[in-house]
Amino acid sequence: MPPALTLSASPRAETINRRFTNFARIAVIYWLIRYVLLDGYRHVRARGVGGTVKQARAAIQAIVVRIMLSLPAAKGKMAMEMSKIRSDLRQKLAPSKYPDGVTLTAVRRLPQQGRDKAWLESEWSNLHKLEKGDIGQGRVSGAVYHGGEELNAVINEAMASFVVTNPLHPDVFPGVRKMESELVSMVLNLFNARNGAGTTTSGGTESILMACKTYRDWAKETKGITRPEMVIPSSAHAAFWKASQYFKIKLHVIPVNRVTRKADVKAMKRAINANTIMIVGSAPNFPDGAIDSIPELGVLAKKYNIGLHVDCCLGSFIVPFMAKAGFDDIELFDFRVSGVTSISCDTHKYAFCPKGSSVIMYRSADLRRYQYYIMTDWAGGVYASPSMAGSRPGSILAGAWAVLNYIGEDGYTASCKEIVTAARHFSAQLRSRFPTDLFVLGEPKACVVAFGSKNNDLNIYAIGDGMSKKGWHLSALGGDVPGLHMAFTRLSAPKVDQLLDDLAGVVDAVKAAPPNSKGDLVALYGIGQTSVGPHVVGKLAETFLNTLYE
Incomplete structure (x- = not known):
């Protein structure tokens, strides 16, 4: 009977296999060190042991709650409660019956024939009757930034004069280009950025989104950061959470000082690491009106060569005028602070411009270019836009430009x-x-x-x-x-x-x-x-x- 055959790998194959095994081990060790240990260390350093445990507990609790609410009994009860809430909301927001004296037509389809202006005026009049009278009586927190009926007339005239314009086509509408450029320049000068650059946006959220997108792209090109992170105080605007989700930027949310309500600069410093692209301060913040210490944050930004965005959307045309109005008890908050690299300002708030008007500002045009979107090989030709939108209403820019010129510094x-x-x-x-x-x-x-x-x-x-x-x-x-x-x-x-x-x-x-x-x-x-x-x-x-x- 012949001896049994035995198969053995050649020395070369064994060498290749051994090298591959070693390479795989090194890759796994590298992955564990970089993406588990290092990230874990940075996470704990940013939030502290107590904060990390609290976050983990909240995550586990959320999973347990989702499982419990998915059970048939809980699901049925939830559906019943939501149905009741939906009904209540419909009554408040989209009622099927209107108050006495209000007659409105339900329009769910395009009318076969166009309606006359008298019908439109009747509908407008009745739609206004749905509004609460306390709006015009100054009983609303924020929301209605009214500059007076005389100013509204100016806005209406300006917007009507440029109602069909679109700044996407500056060659067709050069007047709108001029107004937008001057609007940005006026705001830049107000925030002491005479050599700065900026663009208009549709509101504070878009201005903040654009700043975050800018820092992400800047950090990728200049520092090679592919897993960006930003550090914000817990009082920052919700738009930063939105930007984190939209642009895949890891967010470190640092609790504010419970007494002063200001950003805890020391705690924010602990959260900065090699992947940090920006930090944030507010002047003032939305929840409680505290103005963060922008000079202290500026020192951090300079030390670590990262962006510092100041959210002045709410402060808009209040904070820059406080010293001139006799209130000289606030710290510097604008581009006079050397570490500040961008500021957002809502002109549709305390500048009393029409809704849909905000300005995002940068210390330099070189930084602003990371905000742009440019496509050179599109079948429709070269496409370039400064912000999120392509087409934009020139009428809003005309209204905002008119307001700033009409009111003036005084x-x-x-x-x-x-x-x-x-x-x-x-x-x-x-x-x-x-x-x-x-x-x-x-x-x-x-x-x-x-x-x-x-x-x-x-x-x-x-x-x-x-x-x-x-x-x-x-x-x-x-x-x-x-x-x-x-x-x-x-x-x-x-x-x-x-x-x-x-x-x-x-x-x-x-x-x-x-x-x-x-x-x-x-x-x-x-x-x-x-x-x-x-x-x-x-x-x-x-x-x-x-x-x-x-």
Whole structure:
């Protein structure tokens, strides 16, 4: 019987196999060190051990809640509750019946024949009747940045004169190009960036998105960063979370100082690493009106050669005029701080321009070019746009240009003085009139004042609901400190004492009411503070957005 055959690899094959095995081990070790250990270290360094544990616990809790809510019994109950909420939202936002005296036509399809102007005017008149009268009476926090009927007439005339224009075609509409260029230049000069560069956008969110996109592309080209990260205070605008999701930028959210409500610069420094492309400060922030220490953040940005974006969307034409208006107690916040590399400013807020008007500014044109989108080999020809949109309404640019020229520095200084004076009066009176019931968050310096409840039995959201019944629309705050805020405008500034008197009445009423009183804010933010809150509130927000298009 012949001996059994044995197969053995050649020495060369064994060498190749051994080298491949070693290479695979090195690759795995490299992956573990870079993407597990190093990333894990950076994550813990940024958030701290306590913050990391809290985040992990929240992630596990979210998974458990999703599993529980997917069970048939819970799913059915959730569907029933959502149906009820959807019905309530429809009644409030898209009612099938209108109040007495309001007659409107349901238009769901294009009419066979065009309707005359008299019909349109009738519809416009009745649509306006749906608006709440308290809007024009200065009872809304922010939202309505009204410069007066005379200014509105100027805006309407300017927009009507350029209603068909499109800055995408500067050769066809050279006048719009001139107005846009001058609009950007005026804002750059206001923020002390005489050699800077910028573009207009449709609003603060787009301005912030463009800044984040710019830093991502800048860091990739100049530093080779392919896994970008940014560091922001927890008080930053929601647009930074949106940018993180849109542009795949890892976000480190650092809690603010609980007393001052300002960005914790030392904690933000710990979060900076080799992948950091930018840090953020606000002047002021939206939740409680605190102005972050931009000079301190500027030192960080310079040290690590990263971008520093200052979100001045809300501060817009308030903060730059404060010193001239007699309020010289704020730190520098603009391009005079050497580390500041970009600033966003909403001209459709306190500059009183038509909605859809904002400016994003950069320290240099070289940095701005990373914002652009350019396609050289498109079948339709060379395509280039400065921001998210292609076609844009030239009429809004014409309106904004007209407003800035019409009001001028003196006009903006006067409005700043009126608004900031009202906000500071409100802040001082909250402290003196409600010493045992309410407290002011931080030290608001500009146009926004936020306050919370000192007493666990005094529900701040019940106060918000009570103020709504009196015709006031205050913004509710989530986050680590439940609260309400008021963003003062030219309409609300003269009503500050009436606001305080109504607030006093509501506080007394809430203190005398049963502890489980219901209201829209109490219900919404009450759910948000439970373990199922984030999931349920997310579904509520989705339902709200769906209802807008019904």
